[in-house]
Amino acid sequence: MPLTRRDLIKRAGAAGLVAGWPGLSLAQSGGGILRMPPLVDATTSRAFDLLARTGETNFLGQSATSTWGFNDQTFLGPTLRLAHNSLTKASVRNSVSEPFSLHWHGLEIPGQADGGPHQPIATSTTWAVDLNIDQPPATVWYHSHTHLRTADHVQKGLAGVIQLTDGRDDERGLPSDYGTDDLTLVIQDRRFDRSGRAVYDPGMHDRMMGFTGDVILVNGQFGAQAVVPKGIVRLRLLNGSNARIYNLASRAGRTLHMVSTDTGFLDRPISIDSLQLAPGERAEVLLDFSDGTSDMLVSSSIANGGMMGGGMMGGGMMGGGMMGGSGGSFDILPISVDPSRRARIDRIPEGIGGTMPDLDIRGASR
Ligand SMILES: [Cu+2]
Structure with a gap:
């Protein structure tokens, strides 16, 4: 049985945020501090x-x-x-x-x-x-x-x-302190039944368009918050979802300094406003938290199959506007700064010296 909209609002208040629910904030979540995989x-x-x-x-x-x-x-x-x-x-x-x-x-x-x-x-x-x-x-x-x-x-x-x-x-000049200034983030979407159990129950539509869920997990955790030191932080991002494409950005408008693709380091960081990540894809970006303000990693809605069809889930819970229609964004991960912790790296490196050639990324600047 699918969750109802009311169930989700109640739950979001208690434990965190459901992707695509504008007005609900992960920042008030009780999801605890994000843990890295061992x-x-x-x-x-x-x-x-x-x-x-x-x-x-x-x-x-x-x-x-x-x-x-x-x-x-x-x-x-x-x-x-x-x-x-x-x-x-x-x-x-x-x-x-x-x-x-x-x-x-x-x-x-x-x-x-x-x-x-x-x-x-x-x-x-x-x-x-x-x-x-x-x-x-x-x-x-x-x-x-x-x-x-x-x-x-x-x-x-x-x-x-x-x-x-x-x-x-x-x-x-890259952050490399695992779990401190170098965060590994496995981003996955999941579907839950009314009792709160994750379900994988692809129907005909899912089989055609790809199975997507409406709840975002990071490292298998729902509603957790990353706490980072004041300075440059590296995010190693993996889209571990089955079908969902993310278009990741900082809600506070921080630049994403992309330093690595799937296959290795770039020659120099590339500045981008958002990063599209398809299932299975990885990328590494640096974010500058030296001003000490918190942020939210968000994803805008991309009309890949599952999102367009979200309304098929029953109960109207994922009504088309939820993740696909409004052009809005949904929350992935709140990030707050612990000002008592100074980051080891305090500036974006000019060169990385990687072997990946210059990328032609729309909207990128150096
Ligand atoms: Cu694979």
Whole structure:
């Protein structure tokens, strides 16, 4: 049974914001402080273990959803930090109830080292694979890529971020203190039933247009707030949604200084007002919080399939104007500044020295 508009307003008052509900503010939310996924640094050990497991996650503070996660997490997995030119040994253990395969999305590796649909890991078995990594530093990710079950598995939580690093971010003048001035943000939309359980129940329309949800989770958390130091902050953004395209911007009008694309660093930062991010896509941007004022990461509505059809959800809850029609924006993540914490980096670097050529981005300036 779908949520009603009234349910959502009540809930938003208690726990946070529902995407696309103008007038409701995440800033008053009770969603707590945003947590990063646990960091697994394998740059020295050159080996990591992932254990896929079942669990329960209470996203909205109402009732628990059966979810899957890796290692200590009931939903999503740790951030893996790997050397960008290394032979890293991966071990993936399946302790969930059905086979899955794990795709290293963005790693330039041979097919036999990748977990496509051809390479399922049976329940109670372990897949050991050597990742021969040799590519520029970048934010990439991993997710289930199981035959006919990919969308369902990613909805359940089988996904996480990989940071490919060469250890030279200090020289580049980039924030690199994980979870402090260097935030990893997995942005996902989800659908919830009346009891507050996440549901993945694609209908005919979803199958044609892509399954979208009306509630935004960041790192699997609803209504949480990021707290950052006073200075330059790096956001590593992953669109981990199944179908929704975001057009991210700062509500306070802060410039986004884009420093990295999917495949690595730019030569120099590019100044943009908004950043479009398609499902599976990553980007890294710097924001300047040295004036100490808070902000809200927002997304304007983009008319990709699911949004246009939001009204199909029943009960009129997602009536077309909600996310698609008004041309308005919906909240992704409130960001507040802790003035007692000075950021390590206090200016936007002029050059990054990346290998990505100049991009032709509409509205970009240097
Ligand atoms: Cu992928």
